[in-house]
Amino acid sequence: MIKVRGLHKWFGDLHVLKDVNMEVSEREVVVVIGASGSGKSTLLRCINFLEYAQKGQIFIDGVEANAKTKNLHMIRAEVGMVFQHFNLFPHRTVMGNVIEGLTQVKKLSTEKALSQGEDLLKKVGLSDKADVYPAMLSGGQKQRVAIARALAMKPKIMLFDEPTSALDPELVGEVLQVMKNLALEGMTMMVVSHEMGFAREVGDRMIYMDEGRIVEEGEPKELYNNPQHERTKTFLRQIL
Amino acid sequence: MIDLPWDFTAIPRFFPGFYVAALLTLQITFFGILVGLVLGLTTGLMRLSKNNLINTPAKAYIWAIRGTPLLLQLMIIYYGLIDLVSIDRMPAAIIGLGVHNGAYIAEIFRGAIQSVERGQREAAMSLGMTGAQTMRRIVLPQAFKRSVPALGNQFIIALKDSSLASAIAVRELLLRARQLGASTMMMLEMLMIVGFYYLMMTSILTLLVGRVEKRLQVSDYRE
Ligand SMILES: Nc1ncnc2c1ncn2[C@@H]1O[C@H](COP(=O)(O)OP(=O)(O)O)[C@@H](O)[C@H]1O
Numbered sequence: 001m002i003k004v005r006g007l008h009k010w011f012g013d014l015h016v017l018k019d020v021n022m023e024v025s026e027r028e029v030v031v032v033i034g035a036s037g038s039g040k041s042t043l044l045r046c047i048n049f050l051e052y053a054q055k056g057q058i059f060i061d062g063v064e065a066n067a068k069t070k071n072l073h074m075i076r077a078e079v080g081m082v083f084q085h086f087n088l089f090p091h092r093t094v095m096g097n098v099i100e101g102l103t104q105v106k107k108l109s110t111e112k113a114l115s116q117g118e119d120l121l122k123k124v125g126l127s128d129k130a131d132v133y134p135a136m137l138s139g140g141q142k143q144r145v146a147i148a149r150a151l152a153m154k155p156k157i158m159l160f161d162e163p164t165s166a167l168d169p170e171l172v173g174e175v176l177q178v179m180k181n182l183a184l185e186g187m188t189m190m191v192v193s194h195e196m197g198f199a200r201e202v203g204d205r206m207i208y209m210d211e212g213r214i215v216e217e218g219e220p221k222e223l224y225n226n227p228q229h230e231r232t233k234t235f236l237r238q239i240l
Numbered sequence: 241m242i243d244l245p246w247d248f249t250a251i252p253r254f255f256p257g258f259y260v261a262a263l264l265t266l267q268i269t270f271f272g273i274l275v276g277l278v279l280g281l282t283t284g285l286m287r288l289s290k291n292n293l294i295n296t297p298a299k300a301y302i303w304a305i306r307g308t309p310l311l312l313q314l315m316i317i318y319y320g321l322i323d324l325v326s327i328d329r330m331p332a333a334i335i336g337l338g339v340h341n342g343a344y345i346a347e348i349f350r351g352a353i354q355s356v357e358r359g360q361r362e363a364a365m366s367l368g369m370t371g372a373q374t375m376r377r378i379v380l381p382q383a384f385k386r387s388v389p390a391l392g393n394q395f396i397i398a399l400k401d402s403s404l405a406s407a408i409a410v411r412e413l414l415l416r417a418r419q420l421g422a423s424t425m426m427m428l429e430m431l432m433i434v435g436f437y438y439l440m441m442t443s444i445l446t447l448l449v450g451r452v453e454k455r456l457q458v459s460d461y462r463e
């Protein structure tokens with residue numbers, strides 16, 4: 001579904017991604033862990049072309065894309081993204097957020113978009129919030145709206161960048177539950193998260209990143225219980 | 241009682257007679273602001289472009305206009321360009337006020353656009369929206385809302401600045417007061433009338449801007 005080959009990314013002199021190679025197959029859930037600043041967000045953002053890597057290749061569903069690709073926005077539409085800080089549109093209602101992509105990118109009629117929007121809100125358990133503005137929602141509700149908004153585009157893969165780390169602890173569960181349901185439905189997912197319960201329950205593979213490199217990857221329980229590298233061990237000890 | 245050299249009873253008597261001049265003041269201000277908004281939005285967006293061919297003219301315009309007095313700009317348009325084009329005083333005043341305000345409004349819009357969090361743009365782009373769609377549907381509505389207080393302020397400045405059109409013979413409030421003041425020998429009284437007119441108009445404008453601000457806040461309220 002997604003293939004990354006020899007990816008390098010620099011911010012000025014800062015070498016943030018160093019020869020990253022990875023793949024996410026269809027229906028696979030890949031969890032990415034690593035210390036703050038190790039390049040996890042940058043990797044996700046490169047895959048969605050919110051940042052452009054200077055070297056290497058990215059294939060989305062077998063098709064290579066880069067900064068020069070025409071209609072890059074249509075490729076972005078195939079890759080859903082959920083952000084740490086939700087990034088809901090504050091001037092649109094919950095429903096307005098969810099159908100924005102449907103009416104603007106997919107050019108659906110408002111009627112069709114609304115009917116899909118209702119299904120999506122039902123899926124994330126927020127049917128009763130359709131007409132309120134994001135400012136009135138809790139963090140957990142905001143993140144569920146953001147997930148519904150991304151799902152509306154029927155993406156081939158969903159990228160999650162620390163979707164629960166800005167949430168109060170008691171709100172983490174409801175978001176993880178929505179993500180678990182997605183995984184069980186067979187959604188292809190790449191999730192940056194240190195929620196080990198989630199990783200072990202639905203993760204097919206876990207990747208550990210350190211200083212811009214993928215240091216280790218494996219089946220989540222395996223990597224968690226039996227890390228091969230010293231740095232992975234240290235890191236896992238720290239986040240416990 | 242001391243005998244004052246002024247006849248303040250003239251104020252209510254002459255007050256209604258200024259309404260034509262007041263309408264002129266409003267016209268210059270209204271159309272000046274309109275021109276200023278169009279110019280301001282265009283150059284504000286140009287200023288933000290990464291392409292030097294686009295942002296340089298915008299920067300030059302803002303620099304030149306903000307660095308010189310409005311009075312000079314009006315004189316240039318009305319008297320200075322006379323060999324090139326002869327512009328009537330009213331259009332000259334409107335163009336002058338518009339071009340002048342455009343530079344300030346450009347900076348207001350630019351600041352407001354830059355204040356919209358990067359995450360908003362990214363969320364829109366990740367849905368597959370184009371750069372233009374993102375700007376029009378996500379960034380600009382939020383930027384407009386944030387620019388309302390500063391725009392209101394600028395409109396009030398524009399209203400007061402319209403008095404400079406008196407220098408290019410537009411018979412708006414100030415010029416009318418000076419003319420009537422001279423012919424009736426009641427300069428202070430006439431100037432005070434005009435002062436009341438300005439106060440009325442700026443107060444109403446302030447009220448309107450406050451209303452708009454309130455209405456735009458609906459989406460910010462928590463229950
Ligand atoms: N837009 C940017 N400009 C400059 N440096 C950046 C930018 N974004 C991220 N970085 C730097 O790149 C490194 C990796 O950041 P990031 O991918 O956000 O790490 P992580 O998500 O793993 O915490 C950090 O050192 C960060 O400061």
Ligand SMILES: [Mg+2]
Pocket residue numbers: 040041042161162
């Ligand atoms: Mg990050």
